[in-house]
Amino acid sequence: MGENAVVVEGVSKRFRVTLDRPLSLKEAWTGLRPGSGRSFRRVRSEPFWALRDISLEVPRGSMYGLVGRNGSGKSTLLRVMAGIYRPTEGRVEANGRTSALLELGAGFHPALSGRENIYLNASVLGVPKSQIDDRVEQIVEFAGLEEFIDSPVKIYSSGMYVRLGFAVAVHVDPEILIVDEVVAVGDEEFQLRCFSHLESLRSQGVTIVLVSHDLGMLRANCDQMAWLNRGLLAAVGDPQDVVNAYLDTIDTEGAASVGHRPRSDTEGETPLRITNLEFFDGAGHRPKSFASGDPLVVRIHYSASEPVEDPVFSLGFYDHNNLHLAGPRSHVDGFRPGKVDGEGWVEFRLLRIPFRSGAFHVNAAVQDSDASFLYDRRAREFWLQISGEPDPQANGLLNLEGDWRAGV
């Protein structure tokens, strides 16, 4: 069997982006599409390489993290590992029963009930019925779906889908578990439960391959990581190194790409956009990481296509488990920016950073003057790195900077 659970060897994956495919036998035989009057035999497809020459080894019993921007090929790689896609070139070897949790509701059939889907999924993974009979109640309880388990899954909310999908995937005794960033959909309590379950599976020797945007979590928990960039393997190895290399490019690329393509929550037209977020220290520099207790300035860059009166700016600080730590809002703090138009920025200043070491993500949002309409929001995109070894003497996430006194 060897010591590797998954071996990926020189894997490339090409998709045919089919622009104009015959949709019926009639079209395929005559070579004509009614109405267009022209043949589409020539322009049939345009190859798109989602993965190019990827080689990596996932050691048995390890937790392996994958990072990369959207569209970098992470999900394709997971599908190739799970055997759903066939590599165009190269070879994948998965030694052990593989259970994959890709996108919402893993392999659910919408018309079947939750219970039937549990059995269907278990049988797809080759788990004998007798074994799954014992597990069903456990799965239902883990997913918290006691009331809905006999209803068809098409009526489930996306949260219920994910909970059931996760519960099934981890309760079928996988030897290799492949998890896409789906877990992020559940509520925080469920995410924590998922994560502690993944931990316990790993301690039982299950190999886990994980995609996430939660860099702090990956760095803290993975044994190894790989970073995919536009289908190429950009870095692989020690989590700390991979995360740092990845953060470096996010910084530079992020700054470069802001001008032409901001990634925002609100698609389409909005009069006011957040174009960037920058972190400065007390001296006006932009260090890669900060120390706990340092001063911090968060600068929110905006771009207004028309004048907006007194918008409300807000920030959200989150730890790697997506726990909301703080959420300063300009109108609550008594700050009114006046009329904004064109490009500009707003700053939030902090005398001393209260966070202990780790990676924190900072969300930014802008709303109208009475905070009822959301103009723009950018989430899980900007990372604040607080460096330093965790102090074994200190507990918790924050330094409260109180003092102690005694009395009788």
Add this chain to the structure above:
Amino acid sequence: MKGSAGGVGRLGSMRWSWAALTNRGGVLEIWGYRELIGRLVQRELGSRYKRSVLGWLWSMLNPAATLAIYALVFGVLLKFDPPRAGNGRFDNFALYLFCALVMWNAFYGVITGAMSALLDLGSLLGKVYFPPEAPAVAALLTVLFQAAIEASILMLILICLVNVSWTFLLWPVLLLFLAIFALGIGLVLSVWNVRYRDVGYLSTIVLQFLFYVTPIVYPLSLIPERAMGLPVRDIIRLNPLSQFTEASRELLYGLDWPGLLRLGLMALISLAVGAGGWLMFKVRTRDIAEEL
């Protein structure tokens, strides 16, 4: 199950050992997914037989109605003459028809079942791996179950009429050959059905045509030797399906056995079509997860 989780190698590079055949992508990997197929069959049968008040009687309504209609139109109104039954004591058009109709129902059921099964469960293939032929095989088993019920009723009636012989024992073998034959065709059509949206309509028309160029509602002897300058009877006889319906009538109604040569020929045809369809399906569905 152990084998099926093995290498995700390419079909071409596989060595021909039992392990390679049952590995992922191997021709016989379906064996590792017995559990899944059993589950699919159970689901299909469960929804068909459990949820309605009349139970499985309800599922016999459609074949019974078809039988009644054809018997009325062709036997009573058009007065097609059935040959004498094997025991020489009676002739009955409905029973004569039923013997062939059981075969046709199975053929039709396997083909349409395979086509809709892949479309129905195919969306799962993008999320979790299983051999894409599994739904079709489950559909096949479901149809065989239905055919077994129909055949049992038919045989029971024939036994009551004291028209019974050892040839009855050969009938399940014949059904098996037919099932393999139909599965081969159904698998190929199911891939096309995913790719081209008009395959469903076209196959309905072709199947309807096939129904009438197969001796089911008429005895082969009713067809003239030549019509429109063509040897029509020989053409219809050459239709492989005719062999199955005729042999079914001989075994159950005529209590005659078709002979080793014809049985061997049917076995050969069904195995060739079944294996050919299966292989083609395996090759064509290697990237099916991307297409659905």
